[in-house]
Every structure is written in C-alpha cells, then in structure tokens.
Amino acid sequence: MSVSPKWIFARALACGFCVVTGGAQASSDGSTTSKPAAIPSCGPHQLDGIPASDEVLAHRQFELPTLSYAGDSGPTHWNVPLTLLVDASGRVACRSMGSDFSERRALNHTRRELLRAMTGWRYRPFLVDGKPASVVIRETVAEQRVPLVHQPLPEVSPAQVTISLSRGGCFGMCPGYEVSIHGNGQVDYQGGGYADVQGKHRYQISPEEVAALVERARRVDLWSMSTSYRAPITDNSTYVLTLKMGRLTHEIEDYVGRMVGMPAAVGEFENEVDRVGRTSEWIHLSLAAVERLQSENFDFTSQEGADTLARAVANDGSTDEAALLRMIDLGTPVKGGDAVRPPRGAPMPTESTLLNVALVHHRVALIDPLVAQGLLNTGGLLDKHKLDLAFQDAVRGGRLAAVQKIWNAGGGEVHPSLRLEDEDEDGERATPKRVPVTLLLSRSYRDVHWEGQAIAEWLAAKGCDLKAQAADGDTLLHRAVEAGDIAFVRYLLLHGLNASTAGRYGLPALGSAQNEDIALLLLKAGSSWQMNDGGAGFRRYAEEQHWTRVLAYLNQHTGEASRKQGSGSTF
Structure with a gap:
C-alpha cells in the first residue's frame, strides 16, 4: 500500500502512532462500521500443521502491511513475527505472535489494529495430497518509525546534486563498494572486497535518471529521516546513504536498520541508487562492465585482469557467463588469478585452478575453453591426476553436463577414476577409505x-x-x-x-x-528415530516444526495416547 508522507504526518500527530492498514471502515453515509474482531490466539494443538514457508509468497493474495509509529514512539522490540494457522479456505483461523532472539512482543494499539486487519487476509488455499488443507505458515510484519517533523529537500540545480551510497563489508562475503551519482549523469564507482570489479571507474547515465532519483528522495521525504539507524548486533554491513544538495548534506547510516524501526523507504531508496548507478554490473561481472573496461583501455592480460576473472568465476551471484567468456577471448590469463572468495555453502575445490573453481560453481559453459587452454595438462600432455580432481569437482558442482564433459575430456582413451581416497575428518582416527565419487554429491x-x-x-x-x-x-x-x-x-x-x-x-x-x-x-x-537420546530430541524438533503427521506416526508406533501439550499463545 502506498501512503504519502503528508498523510502519515497528519495521522501521527493526531494519534501518536498508527497502523497503515486496518481499522474501522467508512460506510456510504459517512458513518463507520464496527471494527472486526481481532484474530484470536491459537490454543494448544491448533498450530499443529504442515509448514509451507517456501510457498507463502506465492499463495498470499494481499500485501503485508507496514506498521508505522511517529517520532520517538514505538515498541521496544521492532517487527512482528507471526505463526498463523490458515484454514482450508485460505483464511487465518488463529495466530501466535512469536519472537526473534527470545524477545517477546508486547501488544499495543497499533498491533491490536493489525490483529483486526488480519481478518481480511486471504491466501490461495494450500493443497496437501491434491486437496485444500489447513497449514501453518510464518509471516513477519515490518514496523517503522516515521519522522514527526517534515524537513523539505533543498531546491538546488542538478549541477549541485550528488547522491552516494556505500556498503561496507561484513563477517562473510558481503561486497564492499561506493557509488556516487552526480546531477549531470556522471557516476563514480569504487569496488572493494568481494566485488568482482574493484578499483575506481567512471561512466555516464542520463541526467533524467538522476532527476527522477532526486524526485523520489523528495517524495519519500528522505531529508526528514534520522541520521542513524543501528541495530544492537554485530558482524553485518554498514550502509551509508548521503544526499548532497549544494552546501547542505544529509547522511543516513543503516546498520540492519529495519530491526530498529528504520522506514522501509530508506532501504528501498538504497536499492534504487544501486539500480540507477548500475552497481550490480560491477559487483557481479557483466558484459556491460566488460565493455566499459574496454572503453577505459583496461589491460585484460594483466594480473588485475586475471584476478577479476577469478573473482567472477567464484562468485555464485555472477550469472553472466557471456562476460566470463568475453574476458577469456580478450586474453585474460586463466592461470594465477586470485579469487579470495570461498565457495558459498559448497565444498572447496580440490585444486585452485580456474577450471576446478568453475566446476564447483556450476560453470558448464567455461569447461571447453578452459580445457582448451590446457588446464588439464602438464607439459602439454593430459595429466590423469588433474583429470581425476576435475572429475571430483564436477560431481561436487552438481551438473550432469559438467560430469560428462570431464569424463570425455580424455578423448575416449583416458577416463577419470570413479573412486577416491576418503577420510573421516571429524573422527578420532583419520583412516582413509576407498569410496565411489557419488559420495561427493552435496x-x-x-x-x-x-x-x-x-x-x-x-x-x-x-x-x-x-x-x-x-x-x-x-x-x-x-x-x-x-x-x-x-x-x-x-x-x-x-x-x-x-x-x-x-x-x-x-x-x-x-x-x-x-x-x-x-x-x-x-x-x-x-x-x-530414537537416535542417541531415546528420540526426545527428534520429537521436540518435530513439535517445533509443527510436523503433525510425523508426530502422529511416532505416537502410533510407540503406543502413546497423546503428544506433549503446547504452550499456546505467546501473549
């Protein structure tokens, strides 16, 4: 739902805090109808069901609201996690207002209005065994603190406008970069750690796009936002959004700001800066970025070129394989590049060659050109050991076409081994065992x-x-x-x-x-299912996941008359 800042300010001044959706409905004669009853808390056993979290978005037939509070008002703990029982018709039957990080959510006027508005929520019926059924789902309703005082965006000429966004690193693989967009359409990008293209690059976009970005900043009232939204957690990225309008500057720090009531408009504007500034083309190597590098007379045959290619091959977010192939065609070295990027959730490649990294990261299109460049050879001849390791990484990568290509890389005369030496790295004794390569599947x-x-x-x-x-x-x-x-x-x-x-x-x-x-x-x-604790842990996990059918099976096969009682409502 789109709501103008002026409406938010008026409502905020009138009531201290408000909810964007829900509440009494006006009738045609100007009177108001009575508010619907709030969705009740779920009692014991009512949240038994079938989790459908991956399907919720596809089944939702409404837009989740955002709850708004004015000025310094607002809850102690922001955002409302919900566990809902949705009946076979797609209506919410009852709810449990859960918690994140063990912090309970206290009811207030705004949240009570939310419970009333939930009577209008509709989901496309969930099917179980082809028939509509009741399911348990999870939703999170965002909350935000809107400014109480409106500060208008300064009126300046386009030549005096600069909008910048920096995103810092994190305890992980978050790309670090900064982009500055100037009113005349000039864009300055500087890539840091975990960005495919690093260093400084300058290019041009249309001034009209910048003007539209400025107008959006005015429309969502960014100049009125607080200068800092910092969540009390660690190891995340810090984002800094800077609006420079002539001699005046407004900076907004966002450190997981949505956890502490940062308005959704701030994060949405950050994403818009990325879109207008084309940052994704550099963070995740694209053909457009390669073409811009060519226009800069970038030396693709250099070590920097090799490192750029290696980073992009190892970046699962970089899906433009035409850009990778173009880099190779332009003479980028396929040996000696430093990716400095561990695979995301995947095993490390057996070797650090670009071919092995490409195989682990499902780069089927790169196999033939990299093999043609001799990455399976030693002294100009096929190296059986390299072939075996490449085959293992192809299995790890999980693409049949890659497995078949490496299998046939020896021209039909030599095939990789179907077995390898395996060790129990977590066991007390690291006893090697000869096992089939199928066990590398992950x-x-x-x-x-x-x-x-x-x-x-x-x-x-x-x-x-x-x-x-x-x-x-x-x-x-x-x-x-x-x-x-x-x-x-x-x-x-x-x-x-x-x-x-x-x-x-x-x-x-x-x-x-x-x-x-x-x-x-x-x-x-x-x-x-007894495992090492008599089954207590598995049963507890099944209860937490609302696995009704599993619990019924356990009860039936252990002679139990009933399962443990649930705790009921969070409130």
Missing part, C-alpha cells in the same frame, strides 16, 4: 538446479555402488536428505538403501531431515 546453498539424482544414476551405470558408505559412515541417502531432494531420497530407498544406516555421529539420514514429507518417508521406510 547440494550447495540455494542451488535450485542441482542434479544429484541424475548424476548418481549416471555414475551407477558406470559402476559406482549406490550403497557405499563414506569414511565417516554417511551414505548417499544422507546426502539426498541433507539436500532436501525427496525424489532422490525415494530413488535411493527403492534401490535398497537402508534408512537406518548410521552415518556421521552415529545418526541415520533422518537426523538431517528438514522437510516433513522426507521425514515421514524415512520413518515409513523403517528408519530408526
């Missing part, structure tokens, strides 16, 4: 295109044993469960893998299940 974080099952089937046809155990005891079933791939889990069970086989730490694959359907499939396949 789904990297948010890899929606992972082809674990297809690779396993292909390798099995080549002679790999699907039932083999790694040195730490894990099986391919453990890998499939960790990946959340129910089709792969079902395939392995059909091929005779034992659901109760103890893996790392003596746990069956069920110990890694994060999906109720997978957990139930394993239980029905005979998996042990």
